[in-house]
Amino acid sequence: MKKVILATDGSELAEDAAKFLAHLPHSEQVELIVLTVIPSPHVNPAYPLSDWEFKVVEGEKALANETFHKVEKIFEGANVQLGHVVREGDPGDCIVHFATEQRADLIVMGARGKSAIRRMLLGSTSDFVATHAHCSVLVVRPRSGGDSGSPLRIVIGFQQTGPSQAAVEEFAETHWGQQSEVDVVCVVSSMLDSDDLRGEAQASAQTAVDRLRNSSPRSTARIVESDHVGEGLVVFAEDHQCDLVVVGETHRSFLGRLLIGSVTSFVLRHSPCSVWVTRNRIPEKSPAPTRHG
Numbered sequence: 001m002k003k004v005i006l007a008t009d010g011s012e013l014a015e016d017a018a019k020f021l022a023h024l025p026h027s028e029q030v031e032l033i034v035l036t037v038i039p040s041p042h043v044n045p046a047y048p049l050s051d052w053e054f055k056v057v058e059g060e061k062a063l064a065n066e067t068f069h070k071v072e073k074i075f076e077g078a079n080v081q082l083g084h085v086v087r088e089g090d091p092g093d094c095i096v097h098f099a100t101e102q103r104a105d106l107i108v109m110g111a112r113g114k115s116a117i118r119r120m121l122l123g124s125t126s127d128f129v130a131t132h133a134h135c136s137v138l139v140v141r142p143r144s145g146g147d148s149g150s151p152l153r154i155v156i157g158f159q160q161t162g163p164s165q166a167a168v169e170e171f172a173e174t175h176w177g178q179q180s181e182v183d184v185v186c187v188v189s190s191m192l193d194s195d196d197l198r199g200e201a202q203a204s205a206q207t208a209v210d211r212l213r214n215s216s217p218r219s220t221a222r223i224v225e226s227d228h229v230g231e232g233l234v235v236f237a238e239d240h241q242c243d244l245v246v247v248g249e250t251h252r253s254f255l256g257r258l259l260i261g262s263v264t265s266f267v268l269r270h271s272p273c274s275v276w277v278t279r280n281r282i283p284e285k286s287p288a289p290t291r292h293g
Helices: 012-023 051-074 091-102 116-121 124-132 162-172 195-211 229-239 254-258 262-270
Strands: 002-007 030-038 080-088 106-110 136-140 153-157 181-188 219-225 244-248 274-278
Touching (some): 002 012, 002 091, 012 051, 030 051, 030 091, 091 124, 106 124, 124 262, 153 162, 153 229, 162 195, 162 244, 195 219, 219 229, 229 262, 244 262, 262 274
Parallel strands (some): 002 030, 002 106, 153 181, 244 274
Antiparallel strands (some): 136 274
C-alpha cells in the first residue's frame, strides 16, 4: 500500500491539490495522511504563550480539523485510508521530516499560483519541500482546461539518464487509465544538425513509451528542439495544455540541494501546470535537512 502525505494549509490552492490527487487513478489502497503544519509563534521558549498567541494556535488547530473534514468529503468512496496529523513548527522542515519518518512514497502540496511571476516565485514551502524531500513530490497547480473528470494530458521529460529512466519506472507503476494522453518528450539541442542524434533520441523515447504501454496505452514519443531542456518541456506543456509534467530527480547532498538541477528547478518555477518530481527509484544518500531562519 502506497503512503501519501497531503500537506495542506487550508488554502484554496491546497484544496486544489487534494482534488487533483483524488482525480489520479490508483489500483491499490492508498494510505493518505493529511498533514497540517501550524507555524510556531516566534517567542522566547522560556516564556509561556500569551493569551492571544494561544488563541491563534487553537484557532489554527480548529481550521486544520475543518480542512480535514473537507478532504474526507473529497475522497469519499475512494479506496483510501485517511489519517490526520497536526504539527507545529516551520512548514518546510516539518513536511520533509514527517515524510521521512513515515517513509512516504509521495508528498502532495499546492503551488503559489498560475501567473508567470507567481510561478517563478513558486512559494518558499513548496520550493523547499520539492528540493529537499527524499521521496517524490507532486506540486499542484489548478487545471487550465477541462473539468476535474476529464482525461489527463501528461508530459514526461525523458533523457538517457538514470533519473529519467527511474521516472518512467515510477510512472508505470500507476494505472493512469485508458484515456489519459502521455507524451514522452526528449529535448534535443536545436544547434545539433544531426539526423543520427535525433534518431537516437526518438528511439530512446520510444523505448520509454513501450515500457508504458500497459499502464498508459495512449503514449507517444516526441522530439522537441530547444537549447534548454527545461524550457523545451515547459513550452511543450504550454502549447499542448498539459495537466502534469513529470521529471526525474536524484537525491542530493547539501551543496547539490543549493544547486538543484537546472531542468527540475526551471520546470518547477515556470511550468503552467502541476509538476511531479520523482525520486523513489533513486537510493537515499543523505538524511533529511533542517532549514534555519
